[in-house]
Amino acid sequence: MKNTEIRVRFAPSPTGFMHIGNARTALYNYLFARNVGGRFILRVEDTDFERSTQQAKEVIFSSLKFLGIEWDEGPYYQSERIHLYQEFAKELLKRGIAYKCYCEPQELEQRRLMMQAAGKPYKYERTCYHLTPEEKQPKENLPFAIRFLVPPGEVTFPDLIRGNITIKGEELEDFVLLRSDGTPTYNFACVIDDYSMKITQVIRGEDHIPNTPKQILIYKAYQWEHPIYAHLPMIMGPDHTKLSKRHGATSVEAYREMGYLPEALVNALAMLGASFEPDREVYRLDELIKLFPLNNVSKKAAVFNAEKLKWFNREHIKLMTTEGLLLRLLELGLVSGDINYLRRVLTLVRDRITVLNDVYNEFNYFFEEPKTYDDTGLVNWSGKEVLENLRLLKDKLSELTDFLASLIEKAVRTLAEEKNLKAKNLIHPLRLALSGKTVSPGLFEMMELLGKTRVVTRIGAFIEKIKQINDR
RNA sequence: GGCGCUGUAGAACAGGGGUUAGUUCAGCGGGCUCUCAAUCCGCAAACCGGGGUUCGAGUCCCCGCAGCGCUACCA
Incomplete structure (x- = not known):
């Protein structure tokens, strides 16, 4: 049944880094496609030549690969399909569903600003649509944009996550399909591509809800069936504003560089805004695919929690x-x-x-000798008696033939008993001497691993350090 | 301003007419222990507000309020 094949796409614009919000959108598309045995298509929306960069494209690819999100088709580039959009736009022009607009963008911008300042809503007045042939004549050789003639009536569409969404046609202005330089705007290119790529489900961010009616109107103009929509909630920063650089690391790249596991990032992103099963959060990618619940995606914008990501990372390390x-x-x-x-x-x-x-x-x-010692550690463990104890310890440890944790422990504890000390009073300075820190894995295991030579050397170095302190 | 979307602990998710409103992260306290982790036990913490419907409302309806999004020849 080829014609019922499910096809979804991830369509980022290469204008910066791979934001984790985009990564989540990519992930959900991917999970959905794999869950239903459909195909996942990658399309690069690079019609904004000013902002699109080659480097940004590479970042998208490498971030997806890092996360383990593999695409089945593409990448397709809108910049290579300009002629296609132009042809489709011409058709609408011919049928009178779209019209040429000669207005200066700057002029429109001014009018918009003025209306805004007056607190009134602005909609393009259809100036060029109402142009008489006589008025049009002198403009014939001017550059023009192609505008869509928005029909009256309201648009309702079902959203897989939110139910029915309705927007009145009067709210929409005659938006531009093709810019005067011949490039398509987002809404137009998006429809032409989704249609020609036979996309069946459009899973994208909530910020696209207001675009959807415009796009549906374009589908209707061609008498095409529109895809099914699912609008994912936004990802916010801790202050409940749109997650941005201000909030610290927000790109996949940044988390990779910090040493996060792709498994953890994927898991965290998947849990952000959906419930796969009650009372369980740690999943591998194959499990996420198996359980992916598009119908159970949350409607609510979610705050990204870096602390929880850390937890996910620890959990995946344990795995x-x-x-x-x-x-x-x-x-x-x-x-x-x-x-x-x-x-x-x-x-x-x-x-x-x-x-x-x-x-x-x-x-x-x-991997290397400690260069410095923890300050509070030094305050606590640099007295005369510490010096004395470490000297004894050094000698005693030097005599051990089998440098094993159990034997080291025995030696240390025996010495403590002999000197009528708590073992702690030997253990803490030893830890500081060997690691330069007040915290470490179990001391005796650590000593065995470091080996006698290094242990003795480091105790020696630390003894010298304490001497300096005491001589001051 | 207009339009749209959304409201369960600090954060993320359960619960979808009758529950002591559950789980996880973070927080706090404790056990274990040479410290830190890990682990175990415990504490604190929420249904945006107001009206309905109902014997009974986080749950259904309406009205507010708040947050967010969109409002481009950006995507």
């Missing part, structure tokens, strides 16, 4: 095997060195990272 995690880190160039050593570092560290970059950023002491 990975240590081996898988290691592979990922290696691919990204976030760690390097002996595989066995890295593997052991990861087992200690994997429950303590939020983002992939943390492995190196937060646990660099597994």
Whole structure:
């Protein structure tokens, strides 16, 4: 049944970065297509030559690939289809459903501004539609835009997410189809493309609701059937305004660079504005596809929560095997060195990272000598008795032949008993000496992993540091 | 201003006429423990307002209010 094939598209305009709102739209289209066994088409809406850049196109592709959203067709470029729109526009012109407009955009803008200042709604007055042949004559050689003659009456369409939406025809002005430079406007190109690409469901942002009646009118003018619409709620910043750069990281690219897993980003975006099942939020992509509920998408604009994204990332890290995690880190160039050593570092560290970059950023002491020591740590653990204890510890540890966590622990605790100290009073300064920090994975496991040589060296270095402090 | 969309804890989602209004993140407190994570236990926290309909309304209807979106020869 070829003619009932479900086809959806993601149609971004390449004017900047891949905003996570756009990513969510792409994801929902993709999930829907895969869920119903349809096709997912990528179309680049680059008719605004001033703002479209090649770099922005690349970012869209790489962001989609990063997220694991694969398109079945395209990318199609509207910039390569200009002639098509022109032909279709001519047809409407011929049939009197559209007309040539010679008005200066700047002039119209002025009139609009004036009406606005007067607090009155502005609609294009159809000046050029009412032009008599005599008036038209002298303008014949002027550049013109093609305007759509909006018919009276109201437009109602069913929205899969919101139910019926109705807008009165009187609210619509005669909008431009083709600019005077021959390029199509968004609404026109969108219809021609969705029609010629046989799009069956248009899943897009809520900000397109006001465009929908205009587009439906164009479909009607050609006597085409329009696709089914589903308008997704917006994604907002914490202050409930449209998510933008002001709110910090808003692009897929930015989250990738911070070390977020695509699995987590996809999961978080999917949960933002929909419920797949009650009481469950962590899903793999294949599960998202299987359960995707277009009918259960929320109508309400959702605030993007960066904290929850962190949680999703931790959850997806937990889902990975240590081996898988290691592979990922290696691919990204976030760690390097002996595989066995890295593997052991990861087992200690994997429950303590939020983002992939943390492995190196937060646990660099597994890879290099600590250069500085935590300030409050130094305040607490730089006294004379600490110095003395560390010296003893250093000697004692140097004598260990098998440098194993259990034996190290025994040695440390025995010394504590001998000196009538709580083990803490040895453990904390040791941690500071070895990591430069007051927090770390379990001390003894960490020591075993670092190995005797490094442990002894670092204790030595720390002893020198304390001496300096005490001599001052 | 006009038109449209939307309103359940700080945030995201359940609940769709009868529930002690549920889950997750964040917050707070506690257990475990060498610290931090992880984990476990607990606390606090919501139906935008007002009218209806009904024995009974987050839930259905109406009216407000608020937030957001659109209002281009941008997409």
